[in-house]
Amino acid sequence: MEAKPIKTLKDIPRVEQFAPGHRLCAGCGIPQVVRFTLKAVPDPKVVVNATGCLEVATTIFPYTSWKVPWVHNAFENAAATASGVEAAIKMLEKKYGKKRYKVIVFGGDGGTFDIGFQALSGMLERGHDIMYICYDNEAYMNTGIQRSGATPKGAHTTTSPAGKVIPGKQEKKKDLIRIAIAHGIKYAATMNPAYPVDMYNKIVKAANTPGPTVLHYFTPCPTGWYFDPSRSIEVARLAVQTRIWPLYEYDNGKIRITVPVKKPKPVEDYFKLQGRFRHLLRPENRWLLEEIKRDIEENWKELERLAEVYK
Amino acid sequence: MKGKRVGLNGDTAVAFAAKQANVDVVSAYPITPQTIIVETLAKYINNGELDAAFIPVESEHSALSAAVGASLAGARVFTATASQGLALMYEILWIAAGMRTTIVMALGNRAFSPNINIHCSHDDAYAARDTGWIQFFAENVQEAYDLTLQAFKVSEDHRVLFPSIINLDGFILTHSLEGLYVLDDKTVEEFLPPKKPYNPIDPEAPKTYGPLDLYDWYMEHKKLQDYHFNNNVPPVIKEVFEEYAEISGRRYTPVKTMGVEDADIGIMILGSSAGSVRHVVRQLREKGKKVGVISLTQYRPFPKKELVEAVKNLQVLAVMDRSISFGSPGAQLYMDVASTLYNAKHRPLLFNVIYGLGGRDLTPVHIEGVVEKAEEVLKKGEVEEEQIWVGLKE
Numbered sequence: 001m002e003a004k005p006i007k008t009l010k011d012i013p014r015v016e017q018f019a020p021g022h023r024l025c026a027g028c029g030i031p032q033v034v035r036f037t038l039k040a041v042p043d044p045k046v047v048v049n050a051t052g053c054l055e056v057a058t059t060i061f062p063y064t065s066w067k068v069p070w071v072h073n074a075f076e077n078a079a080a081t082a083s084g085v086e087a088a089i090k091m092l093e094k095k096y097g098k099k100r101y102k103v104i105v106f107g108g109d110g111g112t113f114d115i116g117f118q119a120l121s122g123m124l125e126r127g128h129d130i131m132y133i134c135y136d137n138e139a140y141m142n143t144g145i146q147r148s149g150a151t152p153k154g155a156h157t158t159t160s161p162a163g164k165v166i167p168g169k170q171e172k173k174k175d176l177i178r179i180a181i182a183h184g185i186k187y188a189a190t191m192n193p194a195y196p197v198d199m200y201n202k203i204v205k206a207a208n209t210p211g212p213t214v215l216h217y218f219t220p221c222p223t224g225w226y227f228d229p230s231r232s233i234e235v236a237r238l239a240v241q242t243r244i245w246p247l248y249e250y251d252n253g254k255i256r257i258t259v260p261v262k263k264p265k266p267v268e269d270y271f272k273l274q275g276r277f278r279h280l281l282r283p284e285n286r287w288l289l290e291e292i293k294r295d296i297e298e299n300w301k302e303l304e305r306l307a308e309v310y311k
Numbered sequence: 312m313k314g315k316r317v318g319l320n321g322d323t324a325v326a327f328a329a330k331q332a333n334v335d336v337v338s339a340y341p342i343t344p345q346t347i348i349v350e351t352l353a354k355y356i357n358n359g360e361l362d363a364a365f366i367p368v369e370s371e372h373s374a375l376s377a378a379v380g381a382s383l384a385g386a387r388v389f390t391a392t393a394s395q396g397l398a399l400m401y402e403i404l405w406i407a408a409g410m411r412t413t414i415v416m417a418l419g420n421r422a423f424s425p426n427i428n429i430h431c432s433h434d435d436a437y438a439a440r441d442t443g444w445i446q447f448f449a450e451n452v453q454e455a456y457d458l459t460l461q462a463f464k465v466s467e468d469h470r471v472l473f474p475s476i477i478n479l480d481g482f483i484l485t486h487s488l489e490g491l492y493v494l495d496d497k498t499v500e501e502f503l504p505p506k507k508p509y510n511p512i513d514p515e516a517p518k519t520y521g522p523l524d525l526y527d528w529y530m531e532h533k534k535l536q537d538y539h540f541n542n543n544v545p546p547v548i549k550e551v552f553e554e555y556a557e558i559s560g561r562r563y564t565p566v567k568t569m570g571v572e573d574a575d576i577g578i579m580i581l582g583s584s585a586g587s588v589r590h591v592v593r594q595l596r597e598k599g600k601k602v603g604v605i606s607l608t609q610y611r612p613f614p615k616k617e618l619v620e621a622v623k624n625l626q627v628l629a630v631m632d633r634s635i636s637f638g639s640p641g642a643q644l645y646m647d648v649a650s651t652l653y654n655a656k657h658r659p660l661l662f663n664v665i666y667g668l669g670g671r672d673l674t675p676v677h678i679e680g681v682v683e684k685a686e687e688v689l690k691k692g693e694v695e696e697e698q699i700w701v702g703l704k705e
Binding site for chain 1: 383515518
């Protein structure tokens with residue numbers, strides 16, 4: 001069965017396969033991508049989950065939020081575990097006529113960018129029919145806000161503290177989507193909860209694309225970014241409007257910016273809402289703020305260039 | 312002996328058994344000395360002789376992780392590894408057992424680094440001893456073949472639902488060509504029909520596999536796992552050994568003994584060296600020496616009762632380990648034996664012999680030396696040196 005795109009939020013199916021009562025924080029963006037995915041991807045389906053916020057908060061024995069089969073193996077191996085499930089059901093269909101189902105992976109940024117990177121690369125290279133969704137809260141939030149390969153430059157985390165000499169993380173974030181595309185997959189996209197229709201339809205496209213697909217989801221984290229949970233969507237929207245989190249997709253050879261940002265808002269608007277960036281607004285860290293602004297501009301220009309080349 | 316006589320090395324015999332078992336998924340990474348197993352299976356699949364998915368994973372960690380996913384999905388799954396590969400899998404060994412998968416894994420036993428060695432030690436088998444996997448030790452290529460087939464039957468039994476390891480000594484068995492009897496495909500199919508999965512992944516009946524389990528339930532779950540492992544596995548192994556004896560004419564027992572009924576001295580050993588020890592002991596017995604041999608086919612769950620029974624007439628038992636456990640009271644098999652016998656009505660004097668590390672040969676002279684040492688202990692009535700090494704350069 002094909003997944004169906006939507007025009008407005010009203011078109012989103014009412015069915016819920018992710019039960020309330022889970023322990024994810026107020027203002028956390030993860031439930032939105034999970035609910036949308038379970039709504040957008042037709043049954044039958046199975047979810048494989050890496051260790052992380054989503055896993056620990058939704059399956060505290062004897063409770064579970066999952067109304068679809070859900071498998072957790074370990075931190076770094078969600079992509080490998082899913083590969084096994086996918087290979088098995090294809091073979092069981094061929095040999096014994098069992099019914100196949102769609103395999104979806106949810107992994108955090110730690111489980112995707114860092115410890116699970118190799119398994120993800122293997123899964124993409126082998127061409128398994130799996131949707132891989134990275135919910136990126138830009139640090140190891142479940143273990144106490146440690147820096148990951150997805151933490152943006154300048155951010156304060158418990159292992160990249162904003163100190164007097166070194167003001168937060170000094171390295172740039174890895175570019176997950178371009179790494180994924182380099183494996184020769186057919187569909188990859190970024191998503192953000194402040195743009196729900198864009199997000200829903202990207203999940204639909206991934207679901208309808210055979211072979212591996214990668215979706216990279218921006219999930220605001222009030223606990224780890226130090227902001228008021230009621231402002232989650234505002235923070236998420238600002239990430240897009242400042243060009244920090246471009247919304248774009250790679251669709252079978254074509255790159256398209258799905259939410260153009262003609263007049264970007266000042267990055268300070270985004271930074272000042274979050275405790276993790278507040279130190280960047282101090283005069284002594286101005287050099288770093290300027291560097292980050294340059295990075296953002298360069299990244300956007302490069303994306304525009306790619307969108308032009310791969311029209 | 313039933314079946315056809317063929318010549319295979321240990322790796323190809325195991326791969327042939329996995330093919331006859333009609334596995335659905337093979338997930339493996341090439342690591343010497345098991346590489347030939349993987350290559351052979353890939354060849355079977357690509358030539359259409361075996362209908363299975365081959366997942367050429369990018370690491371040993373992923374090999375076992377994918378095997379876990381495939382097993383939960385309901386497939387009959389096989390993988391193989393050795394030493395460093397097993398070490399990299401270590402985290403997932405516990406998960407594979409605790410999630411009650413039925414994976415069968417061949418382990419081409421080989422020494423842990425450093426220094427990188429590639430030859431036989433039992434470090435890897437011992438490293439897996441606490442993880443909840445059933446473990447068998449093959450003494451020769453015939454046993455490697457037979458045990459692989461039997462392992463699927465044991466693991467997939469709904470009273471069991473634990474994964475199995477078949478240990479076969481790296482190079483000594485994996486790469487040695489031996490004559491063995493193989494069953495015909497039809498006999499194997501009757502013995503081992505397609506897997507009937509227990510609670511597999513099923514969108515019609517969604518379940519949560521591998522949840523967060525905190526202090527309020529974790530302990531009960533571990534107790535249940537331990538109870539099932541200790542109480543359910545051994546009787547099923549015996550049943551399967553019995554059934555296999557009927558179709559093959561080859562009867563397996565958890566503990567293998569020779570001459571222990573009338574012996575004063577026993578030598579206990581695992582793997583391929585058991586054959587060498589038996590050969591030397593046979594010669595010594597002809598000369599009138601009262602020596603016996605004990606080896607284990609079933610290493611986990613550890614066959615405590617059978618061992619207590621096997622040693623009941625012995626005065627001295629030399630326990631030989633192809634591994635070391637740094638800083639422990641002895642090497643791994645020695646510790647198992649000592650703790651098994653501590654509360655037994657009769658326990659012989661024990662000492663530990665370290666041999667064969669990294670593929671060092673165990674020669675008849677070494678074995679005779681062990682018997683001489685045991686005779687000294689017997690004469691003195693006490694153990695002065697609890698651990699000796701044989702085959703070391705002077």
